[in-house]
Amino acid sequence: MWKRVASFSSLISSKRSSTLNQSMQAAYAFKFFESFTTETPTQGKDGMFFKGKTPFITFVLGGPGSGKGTQCEKIVENFGFTHLSAGDLLRREIISNTEYGANILDTIKEGKIVPSEVTVKLIRKEMESSDNYKFLIDGFPRSEENRIAFERFTEADPDIVLFFDCPEEEMVKRVLNRNQGRVDDNIDTIRKRLKIFESLNLPVVNYYSKRGKLYTINAVGTADEIFEQVRPVFAAHEVDEMRSSRPFGPDAVHFRPFTLSPRQVHFSRRRSLFPPFDALCLAAVTRQALGRRWLDLVLSLFRWRISVCYLVFTKMLSMSKLRYRIKPVPPSVLFTLLTDSGNNIDRMSRCPIQDNRSDSSIFFEYGWNNLGSGSGPI
Numbered sequence: 001m002w003k004r005v006a007s008f009s010s011l012i013s014s015k016r017s018s019t020l021n022q023s024m025q026a027a028y029a030f031k032f033f034e035s036f037t038t039e040t041p042t043q044g045k046d047g048m049f050f051k052g053k054t055p056f057i058t059f060v061l062g063g064p065g066s067g068k069g070t071q072c073e074k075i076v077e078n079f080g081f082t083h084l085s086a087g088d089l090l091r092r093e094i095i096s097n098t099e100y101g102a103n104i105l106d107t108i109k110e111g112k113i114v115p116s117e118v119t120v121k122l123i124r125k126e127m128e129s130s131d132n133y134k135f136l137i138d139g140f141p142r143s144e145e146n147r148i149a150f151e152r153f154t155e156a157d158p159d160i161v162l163f164f165d166c167p168e169e170e171m172v173k174r175v176l177n178r179n180q181g182r183v184d185d186n187i188d189t190i191r192k193r194l195k196i197f198e199s200l201n202l203p204v205v206n207y208y209s210k211r212g213k214l215y216t217i218n219a220v221g222t223a224d225e226i227f228e229q230v231r232p233v234f235a236a237h238e239v240d241e242m243r244s245s246r247p248f249g250p251d252a253v254h255f256r257p258f259t260l261s262p263r264q265v266h267f268s269r270r271r272s273l274f275p276p277f278d279a280l281c282l283a284a285v286t287r288q289a290l291g292r293r294w295l296d297l298v299l300s301l302f303r304w305r306i307s308v309c310y311l312v313f314t315k316m317l318s319m320s321k322l323r324y325r326i327k328p329v330p331p332s333v334l335f336t337l338l339t340d341s342g343n344n345i346d347r348m349s350r351c352p353i354q355d356n357r358s359d360s361s362i363f364f365e366y367g368w369n370n371l372g373s374g375s376g377p378i
């Protein structure tokens with residue numbers, strides 16, 4: 001059955017399938033998938049496996065024994081991802097003795113790659129049943145065929161691609177010491193897997209490198225040392241993620257899961273909350289400073305210490321996680337800060353009409369020109 005099926009999967013280009021017996025794999029892949037699945041796969045994210053939140057997908061690539069699984073455990077602990085190891089999912093099929101378990105076992109023993117549709121289906125099923133939206137997909141895609149099948153069936157694109165770069169001899173040493181009773185952890189299969197890694201996996205690595213998604217990690221060193229290279233990648237993206245899931249602010253308007261293209265989501269995630277306020281502050285300070293003699297610039301900045309403090313405060317806030325918990329200061333409060341506190345004495349002494357009205361109302365009556373436009377007492 002595994003090798004009898006003659007129909008080609010429409011997902012796999014015949015050009016790519018020429019490498020390493022790919023055409024044969026492709027030939028039985030689609031039929032295999034048809035039998036494997038109990039439902040007709042529909043393309044697109046809507047209603048498929050994403051429950052109201054754009055998934056955050058990380059592909060974890062690297063040769064056998066490069067330490068992918070070890071680092072994934074640390075990423076899960078530190079950043080709350082759900083770890084989906086393609087190899088583990090396939091091994092689970094073997095252990096559960098599903099109809100195709102035996103075929104998967106043969107493929108793995110040979111050091112070859114299981115038909116993409118099978119692996120994609122298993123991954124997608126796990127994603128669908130997970131409450132999490134942050135996924136580490138370990139050991140996938142292992143070939144261009146894997147990558148294309150994933151894109152087609154899920155219409156999803158990885159946010160990050162990690163590549164653990166490890167010398168071959170180190171990988172061989174680690175795999176032979178792995179001691180997990182795996183059928184493919186023997187020198188013959190490892191040599192085959194390394195060849196396949198080079199011919200099929202490295203093109204995928206190059207593909208993501210060209211698209212600017214690849215983070216190459218030097219996989220030599222202790223697990224902790226390696227994780228110190230991995231940590232900043234996720235720390236940076238964690239901030240972006242929190243920004244995109246904020247319930248208020250500019251992103252809230254732009255963040256509409258499932259209707260944005262991955263590119264649009266990418267940009268909306270990077271939209272800052274504070275630029276309008278920062279710009280307003282900066283404009284206010286600059287305006288005050290313009291037209292003065294250069295010596296007055298320092299004084300004006302001092303006079304505007306509150307707005308400067310606000311500027312620094314918002315900048316710091318925009319870089320911290322607190323930004324998601326603190327609502328931005330409304331423009332009216334900002335104007336009050338700019339007009340009342342910093343210029344109180346000066347403005348009152350220069351204002352053509354001395355009265356008891358609130359500082360803000362005087363500002364709105366006399367405008368910028370009557371505020372702090374001299375080098376009087378601060």
Ligand SMILES: Nc1ncnc2c1ncn2[C@@H]1O[C@H](COP(=O)(O)OP(=O)(O)O)[C@@H](O)[C@H]1O
Nearest residue numbers: 064065066067068069070174177178221222223
């Ligand atoms: N940095 C490291 N230094 C030495 N051994 C490691 C390191 N990282 C992982 N290992 C060991 O190497 C073996 C393979 O690691 P694993 O995480 O399973 O790799 P992969 O998932 O890439 O095949 C395991 O026995 C693991 O304990």
Ligand SMILES: Nc1ccn([C@H]2C[C@H](O)[C@@H](COP(=O)(O)OP(=O)(O)O)O2)c(=O)n1
Nearest residue numbers: 063064065086087088112113114139140142
């Ligand atoms: N995308 C994948 C991932 C794994 N496989 C098969 C073939 C691989 O040799 C085995 C084991 O994969 P696994 O990711 O567990 O291997 P390593 O952790 O890299 O040693 O599973 C596959 O066919 N397609």
